[in-house]
Amino acid sequence: MMPEERVPLLEVEHLKMTFTSGKGAKKVTVNAINDNSFSIYEGETFGLVGESGCGKTTTGRAIIRLYDPTGGTMRFMGREISGPMTRELRRFLTDNISMIFQDPIDSLNPRMTVEEIVEEGLKYHGVKDPAERREIVLDMLAKVGLTKEHASRYPHEFSGGQRQRVGIARALVVKPKLIIADEPVSALDVSIQAQVINLLNDLKKELGLTIMFIAHDLSVVKYFSTRVAVMYYGKIVELAPSEELYRHPLHPYTRALLSAVPQPNPRLEKRRQRLSYDPAKDHIETGEERRMHEILPEHFVYCNSAELEKYRELL
Amino acid sequence: MDNETILSVNDLSISFKTLNGMVRAVRGVSFDLKRGETVAIVGESGSGKSVTIKAVMGILAGNAVIDSGSIMYGGRDLIKASEKDYQSIRGSKIGLIFQDPLSALNPIMKIGRQITEALRLSDPKISRADARKKAVELMESVGITDADRRFDQYPFQFSGGMRQRVVIAIALARDPEILICDEPTTALDVTVQARILDLINEIKQERKLSVIFITHDMGVVANVADRINVMYAGKIVEKGTADEIFLEPAHPYTQALLAAMPDLETSERLMSIPGTPPNMIFPPKGDAFAERNAHALEIDFEEEPPYFKISDTHYAATWALHPKAPKLEMPEVLRNRIARIKEEA
Incomplete structure (x- = not known):
């Protein structure tokens, strides 16, 4: 697909999220998201990768407005969603954006049956007829690989992988335009991880989903995503199509991250040179402000012009 | 050493x-x-x-x-x-x-x-x-x-x-x-x-x-x-040197485990292992992995497999290694990866 033909579903510009704690002299300010801009196009999977505390989860939550962003604008389906929260805006967001959470145990109400959990969204979505709701729910459960018999059971009766299927069914049942999947597989065992990744991949094709995939495992993100953004301390430092990012990592942090991903290859692992990232040493300081530069079509890297020159030589 | x-x-x-x-x-x-x-x-x-x-x-x-x-x-x-x-x-x-x-x-x-x-x-x-x-x-x-x-x-x-x-x-x-x-x-x-x-x-x-x-x-x-033991349902199902386990995995579980994770080169469909590990209050008769193994043989459900020797350092407990068993086909994603690793060397 050519870039011009793509329709941005979500446009995020200069998103900032600051948390403060304490008062007066003890006041601490944390820039969880530090001026990030990106778009998510219809039908793509946008991977957001980074280490714990880098702000990737905060980004997801700011988009669905679980947090009120400190600055910046967000447009979703052409409509501004970063303004003051109203009932109507809340409704618009919950109707069109769903979340899948990391921990399938904590994110399901233990006192509700699977059917009630999946059905709940439909109720608010305006499906009034219980028979119709039931039909939609059972259909959705079948799509995620659960059966009718599972519908009347409670979350504790399921294994981790099955619980995550329930979480996926709950997210998809309202036919959202965008799904924010926050570490959906990292709590699962490897064999179950593959089940869930394959399921999400199948559903993506079948239903034409747009997914924002937040994870720390670069192998999984690269495998699953169309484009990948790498985040470091609240800042997106590199953004590129996933294959391109992997072939030509430019930002020293991306390179360090890639060199650290353990690979199931003993010959490679035993002679592997790991790079470490030291923000104080790995950059050229010219006093010029850094910004996102498009170094190759679609490949953005956060740098100043001197670094841009250096990165060009690396290509 | x-x-x-x-x-x-x-x-x-x-x-x-x-x-x-x-x-x-x-x-x-x-x-x-x-x-x-x-x-x-x-x-x-x-x-x-x-x-x-x-x-x-x-x-x-x-x-x-x-x-x-x-x-x-x-x-x-x-x-x-x-x-x-x-x-x-x-x-x-x-x-x-x-x-x-x-x-x-x-x-x-x-x-x-x-x-x-x-x-x-x-x-x-x-x-x-x-x-x-x-x-x-x-x-x-x-x-x-x-x-x-x-x-x-x-x-x-x-x-x-x-x-x-x-x-x-x-x-x-x-x-x-x-x-x-x-x-x-x-x-x-x-x-x-x-x-x-x-x-x-x-x-x-x-x-x-x-x-x-x-x-x-x-x-x-x-x-x-240096050496690896792969455990499933309380049993070591395969043991070997790192090269043997990664390049010549013999047990269907080892293969599945490797084929279930993507590496940075993977583009093929991952192999997902259906089902979940068995309840160990009632350990299954035969090979504990049989229920989740698409290539399980009849004997896998009947009798626990002994360790078959592949080399002096490499053993696997699976009937797939029995001389009369049909040859086990490796999952595509794993076959390609092993070919890649061997090519690099």
Whole structure:
């Protein structure tokens, strides 16, 4: 697909999220998201990768407005969603954006049956007829690989992988335009991880989903995503199509991250040179402000012009 | 590396008494640890890998029953060792590093004291100044910078990776000859994980340690292990050198485990293993993996497979290796990866 033909579903510009704690002299300010801009196009999977505390989860939550962003604008389906929260805006967001959470145990109400959990969204979505709701729910459960018999059971009766299927069914049942999947597989065992990744991949094709995939495992993100953004301390430092990012990592942090991903290859692992990232040493300081530069079509890297020159030589 | 076997686990079986019945957590596990090598035990949660090493450390839960087997170390069987005997082994001869460095450290005790505490156990008469000096040296040797100042800090003032370094320093304080690492990097970020793995590899070389490494991550295993034991449902289903396990995996479970994780080159569909591990209160007859194995043979459901020898170092318990069995087709994603690895060489 050519870039011009793509329709941005979500446009995020200069998103900032600051948390403060304490008062007066003890006041601490944390820039969880530090001026990030990106778009998510219809039908793509946008991977957001980074280490714990880098702000990737905060980004997801700011988009669905679980947090009120400190600055910046967000447009979703052409409509501004970063303004003051109203009932109507809340409704618009919950109707069109769903979340899948990391921990399938904590994110399901233990006192509700699977059917009630999946059905709940439909109720608010305006499906009034219980028979119709039931039909939609059972259909959705079948799509995620659960059966009718599972519908009347409670979350504790399921294994981790099955619980995550329930979480996926709950997210998809309202036919959202965008799904924010926050570490959906990292709590699962490897064999179950593959089940869930394959399921999400199948559903993506079948239903034409747009997914924002937040994870720390670069192998999984690269495998699953169309484009990948790498985040470091609240800042997106590199953004590129996933294959391109992997072939030509430019930002020293991306390179360090890639060199650290353990690979199931003993010959490679035993002679592997790991790079470490030291923000104080790995950059050229010219006093010029850094910004996102498009170094190759679609490949953005956060740098100043001197670094841009250096990165060009690396290509 | 000399070939002296330093620790040997033979036919170990462990069950847990629960209200629902006996859980057969470990079923006939045998492996050797040779001096200076790293042996990995890989498996998913509930496969029995942690229980196995808890038995080695003599820290099994109260409802555990050792049904059979022996753990030979220093000329004696640790299963028969009394708690008093164990106190001269645990920590001083065999050190242990846990998964979660925060819960392994005392939150209200200064880091330095937690290390000198271990030093004092070996040498009760050590002076305060000497203990401090030794502890600071240990902290420096595990890569904690500014060790003299950090000696007086509390665990919460350390990052996850630094805490794990402290835990490693404590384990090394008594100069053990065996180091058991139970998922030491699972709670850490990848770049920190890489540094801790490098550190473990380094101290292993320097101190001529023998390491038992427990993990579920095949990527981590590839990095650290000389020899690998793959566990499923309480049993070692395949054992071999790192090259053998990654390049010639023979057990359908090993293959599935490898084919279920993407690496940075993967574009094929992942192989997902259907279903979940069996309930070990009622261990299945035959091969425990048969139910989840698309290529299972009839005999897999009837009779437990013996170990088939593939090479002097490579064994797998699967009927697929029986001369009369049809040849097992490797999953595509794995076949391609192995071809790639061989091409690189």
